[in-house]
Amino acid sequence: MSSHQHDPGEQGPAEDRAHQGEDLAALLSRLLDQTSGRNQKDLAAAAGIPYATVNAWMNRTRGTSRIDPDKLRALREVFRSWGVSVKVSDFFAAAGQPVPGPTxxxxxxxxxxxxxxxxxxxxxxxxxxxxxxxxxxxxx
CATH class of the missing domain: 4.10.340 (Interleukin-10; domain 2)
Structure with a gap:
């Protein structure tokens, strides 16, 4: 397993603490690093979000506090489908939004x-x- 791949069972309390306070740009960058050869364009296409929007989030030129919750859930589902273990609450926290209740x-x-x-x-x-x-x- 390369350093960019992630074993889904690997995430523990120490790793959770290491990423607290991470903004959306940092979260997306870290998660993309855990995929094999995927980039912002791949992420945007798979999540159904315009590439310019994903790029602006990652370059911190667009705010994240008003992102539609469904887009944050879509990002999480894309990463899960790519084999990256991540919680939906990580996306909400990184975007500076409260985690909504269950769907x-x-x-x-x-x-x-x-x-x-x-x-x-x-x-x-x-x-x-x-x-x-x-x-x-x-x-x-």
Whole structure:
């Protein structure tokens, strides 16, 4: 494994601390270094973000505090697809944005997982409660 490749299981608390305070330009540069032969243009194309925008972020000529959260998630997904281990919270922190709560899909998956762990009688209770909450929300 070369110094530019990254073992996904390698990241630990010491590495997390080493990158705290990293801005988006530094994060993107570090992550690109962990890919084999990928560059800003590749990243922009794969994430569906104009190259000029990615380049401006990396050259620190464009602010990052108003980046659409979906673009930050897209960047993370590109790096994950390239085999680089990185958390979505790293992108939000580097852009100077608060990490938003779970997406609708994540919330639904969590709810379904909890539902499936309940005994059948409690599942029925939960469905009744949810239907009652829906009725109340329609009235409000």
């Amino acid at each position: 609708d899909v994540e919330r639904e998956a969590r709810l379904l997982k909890l539902y499936r762990q309940l005994p059948e009688e409690r599942q029925r209770d939960l469905v009744r409660d949810a239907e009652a909450m829906l009725r109340v929300s329609r009235v409000s």
